[in-house]
Amino acid sequence: MRTELLLLFLVVGAGNYLMRFLPLLWALRSASTGEGSETAGDRRLNRLLPYVGPSVVAALLVTSILPETRDGTELLRPGLALLPTLFIAVRSGNLGLTVLVGVLAYWLVSLPT
Amino acid sequence: MVMAAISLVLGVRHVLYGPSLAPNLRRTGAGRVAVSAFGLTDEVFAVASARLPRRSPGTNFGRLLGLGTGAYTSWALGTWSGAVAGSAVLDALPSLAPALSFALPALFVALLVTLVRSAGPATGGARSPVAGAILVAAAVAATLYVAGLESWSVPAAGVAGSAGGLLIRWGRDNED
Numbered sequence: 001m002r003t004e005l006l007l008l009f010l011v012v013g014a015g016n017y018l019m020r021f022l023p024l025l026w027a028l029r030s031a032s033t034g035e036g037s038e039t040a041g042d043r044r045l046n047r048l049l050p051y052v053g054p055s056v057v058a059a060l061l062v063t064s065i066l067p068e069t070r071d072g073t074e075l076l077r078p079g080l081a082l083l084p085t086l087f088i089a090v091r092s093g094n095l096g097l098t099v100l101v102g103v104l105a106y107w108l109v110s111l112p113t
Numbered sequence: 114m115v116m117a118a119i120s121l122v123l124g125v126r127h128v129l130y131g132p133s134l135a136p137n138l139r140r141t142g143a144g145r146v147a148v149s150a151f152g153l154t155d156e157v158f159a160v161a162s163a164r165l166p167r168r169s170p171g172t173n174f175g176r177l178l179g180l181g182t183g184a185y186t187s188w189a190l191g192t193w194s195g196a197v198a199g200s201a202v203l204d205a206l207p208s209l210a211p212a213l214s215f216a217l218p219a220l221f222v223a224l225l226v227t228l229v230r231s232a233g234p235a236t237g238g239a240r241s242p243v244a245g246a247i248l249v250a251a252a253v254a255a256t257l258y259v260a261g262l263e264s265w266s267v268p269a270a271g272v273a274g275s276a277g278g279l280l281i282r283w284g285r286d287n288e289d
Contacts, residue, residue, distance in 0.1 A: 015117070016127065019125065021150035023131040024131025024132070025131070047282075051275035053134075053158075054225065055272075055278070056129060056130075056158070056270070057247075058225060058274060059254035059271060061218055061222060061225065062251050062254040062255050063254055063263065063266055065218050078215065078218065090226055093223075098222065099219045099220050101219070102218065102219025102220075103213060106212040110212060
């Protein structure tokens with residue numbers, strides 16, 4: 001049982017690491033060798049990549065809010081807390097301040113009334 | 114083996130992170146790539162994709178390594194202080210616990226605003242394709258998540274949102 005568990009950790013750890021490492025290595029290598037000789041497929045991929053960041057962060061935002069609403073009742077609190085958070089994010093552009101205001105806002109709206 | 118497969122599927126989204134950051138990085142030794150890949154978590158990727166495009170590619174590898182090291186260190190320190198101090202703070206202020214979990218969504222909101230603002234020449238200089246990508250990604254992520262396909266929601270939204278952004282850009286380019 002113990003060796004089985006260790007093997008599981010090893011397989012999952014190695015797999016998870018390689019999923020981060022190999023695509024990064026591949027992308028860096030093909031970017032530096034492919035200048036002038038890039039295929040149409042490479043060009044399409046390169047035009048797609050700038051949108052991956054915003055798309056993934058949007059998905060992370062959605063999936064980081066939804067777990068609390070699993071029972072389908074509580075969308076109100078995170079929804080209310082998002083408003084001042086978004087306001088400060090747009091006004092200040094400061095990551096730390098936005099996180100602080102977000103936590104404070106969520107704390108205020110979830111105080112028992 | 115089923116457990117291993119489930120855990121690996123949970124990590125599929127990480128496949129997108131390296132190629133997405135690569136245009137902002139210069140080619141470097143495999144050793145440094147290996148170390149920075151180790152630190153490429155959701156949070157590190159989110160901050161890096163908002164910050165790196167505004168800096169010079171020559172020094173960005175150092176920034177990525179610093180981000181990964183900083184995140185890993187604060188994670189370890191946070192775990193350690195939590196283990197040592199126990200629940201002292203939360204016992205005093207129990208209402209704080211759910212509020213702290215809102216730190217992550219708040220960080221992602223701040224990063225999204227930065228990403229829309231910094232829509233640079235790579236996306237045609239316009240904000241609407243980026244905003245469109247965000248809306249498509251959010252809708253796809255929410256739908257899959259509610260349907261019970263949590264581990265696929267982020268990678269699928271990453272691909273669908275990017276495709277949406279590119280389509281909007283093509284639409285705009287063809288109007289002119």
